[in-house]
Amino acid sequence: MNNEDLKNKITELFPTATFEEGGEWVNFFIEPTEWKKAAGVLHNAEGLQLDYLFCLTCVDWKTHLSMVYHLSSSLHRHNIVVKIKLDRLNPEIETVCDIWKTAELHEREVYDLFGVNFLNHPDLRRLFLTDDFVGYPLRKDFEDPINMIKL
Amino acid sequence: MIEELGTTSEGYMVINIGPQHPATHGVLRLVMTLDGETIIKTEPHLGYIHRSIEKMCESLSYRQFVYVTSRMDYLSSHMNNHGCSLVVEKGLQVEIPERAQVIRVLMDELTRVASHELWWGAMAMDLGAFTPFFHSFRERETITDIMEETCGARLTMNYICPGGVMADLHPDFQKRVKNFVTLFKSKFHEYNELVTGNIIFQNRMKGVGFLSAEDAISFGCTGPVARGSGVKSDIRKLYPYEVYNKLQFDEVLETGGDSFARYMVRINEMLQSIKIIEQLIDNIPEGEFQAKTKAVLKLPKGEFYQRVETARGELGVYIVSEGGTTPYRIKFRSPGFSNLSALPQMVKGSKIGDLVATMGTLDLVIPDIDR
Amino acid sequence: MLSLENITNTIHEWLNATMNPSLALLSEFVIIGICAIALFAMLGLSLVLMERKVAAFMQLRLGPNRVGPFGIFQTVADTLKLMMKEGLTPDGADKFLFNLAPFIVMIAAMMLLAPIAFARGFQIWDINIGVLFLSAVSSVSVIGILMAGWASNNKYSFLGAMRSGAQIVSYELSAGLSIITIVILTGSLQISDIVNSQENGWWIFKGHIPVIISFITFLIAITAETNRAPFDLPEAESELTAGFHTEYSGMKFALFFLSEYINIFIACAVGATLFFGGWMPFHIGNWEAFNHIMDYIPSSIWFMGKTFFLIFLLMWFRWTFPRLRVDQLLNLEWKYLLPISMINLLAVTLMAIMGWHF
Numbered sequence: 069m070n071n072e073d074l075k076n077k078i079t080e081l082f083p084t085a086t087f088e089e090g091g092e093w094v095n096f097f098i099e100p101t102e103w104k105k106a107a108g109v110l111h112n113a114e115g116l117q118l119d120y121l122f123c124l125t126c127v128d129w130k131t132h133l134s135m136v137y138h139l140s141s142s143l144h145r146h147n148i149v150v151k152i153k154l155d156r157l158n159p160e161i162e163t164v165c166d167i168w169k170t171a172e173l174h175e176r177e178v179y180d181l182f183g184v185n186f187l188n189h190p191d192l193r194r195l196f197l198t199d200d201f202v203g204y205p206l207r208k209d210f211e212d213p214i215n216m217i218k219l
Numbered sequence: 220m221i222e223e224l225g226t227t228s229e230g231y232m233v234i235n236i237g238p239q240h241p242a243t244h245g246v247l248r249l250v251m252t253l254d255g256e257t258i259i260k261t262e263p264h265l266g267y268i269h270r271s272i273e274k275m276c277e278s279l280s281y282r283q284f285v286y287v288t289s290r291m292d293y294l295s296s297h298m299n300n301h302g303c304s305l306v307v308e309k310g311l312q313v314e315i316p317e318r319a320q321v322i323r324v325l326m327d328e329l330t331r332v333a334s335h336e337l338w339w340g341a342m343a344m345d346l347g348a349f350t351p352f353f354h355s356f357r358e359r360e361t362i363t364d365i366m367e368e369t370c371g372a373r374l375t376m377n378y379i380c381p382g383g384v385m386a387d388l389h390p391d392f393q394k395r396v397k398n399f400v401t402l403f404k405s406k407f408h409e410y411n412e413l414v415t416g417n418i419i420f421q422n423r424m425k426g427v428g429f430l431s432a433e434d435a436i437s438f439g440c441t442g443p444v445a446r447g448s449g450v451k452s453d454i455r456k457l458y459p460y461e462v463y464n465k466l467q468f469d470e471v472l473e474t475g476g477d478s479f480a481r482y483m484v485r486i487n488e489m490l491q492s493i494k495i496i497e498q499l500i501d502n503i504p505e506g507e508f509q510a511k512t513k514a515v516l517k518l519p520k521g522e523f524y525q526r527v528e529t530a531r532g533e534l535g536v537y538i539v540s541e542g543g544t545t546p547y548r549i550k551f552r553s554p555g556f557s558n559l560s561a562l563p564q565m566v567k568g569s570k571i572g573d574l575v576a577t578m579g580t581l582d583l584v585i586p587d588i589d590r
Numbered sequence: 591m592l593s594l595e596n597i598t599n600t601i602h603e604w605l606n607a608t609m610n611p612s613l614a615l616l617s618e619f620v621i622i623g624i625c626a627i628a629l630f631a632m633l634g635l636s637l638v639l640m641e642r643k644v645a646a647f648m649q650l651r652l653g654p655n656r657v658g659p660f661g662i663f664q665t666v667a668d669t670l671k672l673m674m675k676e677g678l679t680p681d682g683a684d685k686f687l688f689n690l691a692p693f694i695v696m697i698a699a700m701m702l703l704a705p706i707a708f709a710r711g712f713q714i715w716d717i718n719i720g721v722l723f724l725s726a727v728s729s730v731s732v733i734g735i736l737m738a739g740w741a742s743n744n745k746y747s748f749l750g751a752m753r754s755g756a757q758i759v760s761y762e763l764s765a766g767l768s769i770i771t772i773v774i775l776t777g778s779l780q781i782s783d784i785v786n787s788q789e790n791g792w793w794i795f796k797g798h799i800p801v802i803i804s805f806i807t808f809l810i811a812i813t814a815e816t817n818r819a820p821f822d823l824p825e826a827e828s829e830l831t832a833g834f835h836t837e838y839s840g841m842k843f844a845l846f847f848l849s850e851y852i853n854i855f856i857a858c859a860v861g862a863t864l865f866f867g868g869w870m871p872f873h874i875g876n877w878e879a880f881n882h883i884m885d886y887i888p889s890s891i892w893f894m895g896k897t898f899f900l901i902f903l904l905m906w907f908r909w910t911f912p913r914l915r916v917d918q919l920l921n922l923e924w925k926y927l928l929p930i931s932m933i934n935l936l937a938v939t940l941m942a943i944m945g946w947h948f
C-alpha cells in the first residue's frame with residue numbers, strides 16, 4: 069500500500085487522527101487514551117497488519133513528551149509512524165507489550181530514560197540505570213553536574 | 220533484589236549468569252531461576268556498559284556523532300557508520316559518488332564476514348570447542364589487516380562518513396581482497412568439517428532455542444535470528460540502499476527456527492557476502508570518493524529514519540532535527556536489543572547448556588544492546 | 591641391558607642385607623613415597639606442557655616457547671606462580687571441608703599408582719585384585735569433588751559438583767564393564783597376570799571386534815571419568831565458569847589441576863595395560879625373530895609409549911569436540927554405552943568359553 073492509500077485507510081479507521089506532513093512515511097498523531105485500542109486495530113486490521121514494531125522511542129519537546137512508534141508490516145512491507153503526545157509532568161500511556169512482545173523491553177527503556185509510566189506493564193522497572201537513580205537522563209532538563217560532560 | 224541472591228519462595232535456585240561470565244561475551248547479566256539444571260525464568264539485567272550514546276550525540280555535530288557509533292556494535296562498526304551517514308545524507312539530500320557507494324558496500328560485506336567469523340569461533344568456544352576460534356581468526360586477521368591498511372584501524376574503523384568515505388582505498392586493496400577471497404574459499408570447508416558436521420554439535424544445536432516466525436516478528440528480531448525462523452528481514456533486499464539493488468545475492472532463509480537454523484544462516488551468509496565482494500571488487504568505478512559537502516552540516520527541520528543491515532540485523536537510526544548543527548534527539552534501534560528480548564522465551568524450560576547454545580546463536584554484542 | 595627390575599632387586603637385597611626386615615620395609619616405603627611424589631611432579635609438569643603443545647599444534651599456534659628451549663620450563667614457571675599466589679578461602683565456605691577436598695582428590699590419585707606396572711618387574715604392589723582396586727579407588731575422587739563443590743558455598747561449584755557426581759557414577763559402569771571383558775579373557779584380576787597373558791599378542795589384536803568395542807567404550811568412559819572434553823561438564827567454563835573449583839586459588843587449585851592430569855595418566859596406563867599389553871613389547875604369535883627384536887626395546891619405553899599415545903588421543907578429543915549437554919551425557923551412558931557394553935560382555939564371555947580368541 070502506498071502512503072496515500074495508507075492515509076485514507078487510517079482516516080477511515082481513526083477519524084480523530086491528525087497527520088503530520090513531510091516525513092518519509094505516514095505520520096499521524098493519536099490521543100493517548102485511544103492508543104491501546106488503536107494499537108490492536110493497527111496490528112490486526114485487514115490490509116494494514118502492522119505486526120512488526122521496529123522502533124519505539126520518546127522525544128522530549130520541553131513542553132510535552134511525544135511517544136513515537138515505528139510500525140511495519142512483514143506482509144505488505146509498508147511503514148507508518150504513530151505519535152502520541154503526553155503530558156510532561158505526568159506521562160502515562162497504556163502498554164502495548166501484549167500486542168508487540170518487543171515493546172516490553174523497549175518500554176522499560178523509555179520508562180528508565182524518560183520516565184513515561186506504562187500502565188499495565190508486567191514488569192516496569194529501571195532497565196539500564198540502578199533502581200535508586202533519580203531523574204530521567206534523556207529529558208532535556210536533566211542535569212548531572214558530576215558525571216555529565218558538556219561539549 | 221533479595222530474590223536475586225538466594226532461592227525463591229518456591230525453592231528454586233537463583234543464579235547470576237554475568238555480569239562477568241565467559242558465555243555472555245561482555246557485561247550482560249542474566250538472573251536465572253533454575254530447577255536443578257532446568258531454566259524456569261530468565262531475566263536480563265542491562266546497563267553495565269551503558270554510555271548513553273544517544274544523549275552524547277545530542278551535543279555532537281552531524282560530522283562528529285558518526286564516530287561515536289562505531290562503539291555501539293563494535294563488530295560491525297562500518298555498518299553503524301554507514302547507517303548514520305545515510306541518514307545525514309538523506310536529510311541533506313546529497314547524492315554520493317558511485318565509487319563511494321561501492322566502497323561502502325565492499326567494506327560492509329567484509330565486516331560482515333569478519334563479524335560472522337568471530338561469532339563462529341566464539342560460539343564454538345561457548346559449546347566447549349576451543350580450536351575453531353583460532354581457525355576463524357586465521358581468516359579474520361586478513362580482513363582486519365585489509366581494514367587497517369585502508370581505514371587505519373582494526374576494530375572501530377570510522378571510515379564511512381557523511382558524504383562518502385574518509386579516504387581513498389589503499390592501492391593494494393583490490394589485490395589483498397582477492398587474496399582473502401581465495402583464502403576464504405580454500406578454507407571454508409574446514410568450518411563445516413570441524414563444527415557443522417560434528418554429531419555432538421548438531422545434537423547440541425538442533426531443536427534448541429526454538430523461535431517461531433510469529434514470535435520472531437513480534438519480538439522484533441531481525442537479521443540471522445529472524446531469517447533462521449524463516450522471516451524475510453534482510454534490509455539489503457527489502458529496502459535496498461547504495462548499490463545493493465544492482466547486486467546478485469540471495470537472502471539466506473532457514474525454516475527450522477532453532478539454533479542450528481540460525482547457525483546455518485550465518486554460515487551461508489558468509490558465502491553470500493563473498494559473492495557480493497567478488498562482484499564488486501573488479502568493478503570499483505573511478506571517480507571521487509567523497510561528495511562535496513559543507514564543513515558544517517545542518518539538517519533541515521524534520522525527522523529522518525534509515526535502516527541498514529548490520530551483521531546482527533536491522534539497525535535503525537532515527538534523527539529528530541530542529542534545523543541546528545546538532546541532532547535534537549537521536550535514537551538507535553539496535554538489533555541486539557530486540558534479539559535479546561526474545562531470549563527469555565527461547566530458553567524457558569531448557570537446560571543451562573542450551574542457554575549457552577541459544578545465546579551463542581543470537582550473537583549478542585553487549586555494547587550494542589546497552590548503547 | 592638396563593632393566594628397572596635389576597635396580598629394584600638390587601636395592602631390595604641391599605636394604606635387607608644391611609638392616610633388619612621391618613626397617614628395610616620401612617625404608618622401601620619411604621623410597622616409594624619419594625618416587626611417587628617425584629613421578630607426580632614430573633607427570634604434572636610434562637602432561638601440562640604436552641597438553642599445551644598439542645593444543646597449539648591443533649590450533650595453528652606455537653604454544654609456550656619463551657621459558658627455556660621450546661618452552662619446556664613453562665609449567666615450572668606456572669607452578670611457581672601458583673605457589674606464590676594467595677590461597678583464598680571464601681567467607682561463607684565450610685573451611686575444613688574446603689581445605690580438605692583437594693587433598694582427598696590428590697590422595698585418591700596417588701593411591702591409584704600402587705598396582706600399575708610401569709615396566710617388567712617394576713610395580714609398587716602386585717595386589718591380586720589389582721583391576722578391582724583400580725576401579726574402586728578411582729571412584730573415591732568423586733567424594734573430593736563433591737566436597738569441593740559443596741564446601742565452596744557457590745552455586746556454580748555446587749552445580750559442577752552435582753554434574754560431576756552424576757557423570758562419574760554413571761560412567762564408572764561402562765568403564766567397569768569394559769575392564770571386565772579383559773578380566774574374563776585373562777581369568778585373573780592381577781595386573782601382572784593380565785600383562786603376561788598378552789605375551790603372544792595384545793588383547794586389542796587377539797580379542798577380535800568385541801575387545802575393540804570394549805576398548806572404545808573404555809576410552810569414552812575414562813574421558814568422562816577424568817572430566818575432560820567433550821565430557822568436561824563439571825567445569826564447563828562457558829556455563830559454570832570453572833565448575834567445582836571456581837573458588838579455589840593458588841596451590842589448592844594446582845592440586846586439583848595436577849590430580850586431573852594424574853588421573854588421565856592412570857586411566858590411560860590402565861587402558862594401555864589392559865588392551866595394549868602394558869609393558870609387554872609388540873609380539874606376534876610365534877614369530878621368534880621379530881619378537882626377539884621387539885624385546886630389545888626396554889619395557890618401560892613400551893609402557894610409556896602406549897600410555898602417552900592414549901593420552902594424546904584424549905587430548906585430540908579435547909581440542910576437537912564440542913561439549914555435550916548434561917542430559918545427552920547421561921543418555922549416552924544409560925541408553926547407548928551401558929547396553930552395548932553389556933551385550934559386548936556376553937559376546938566376550940562366549941568367545942572366552944569357546945576359545946575363539948587367539
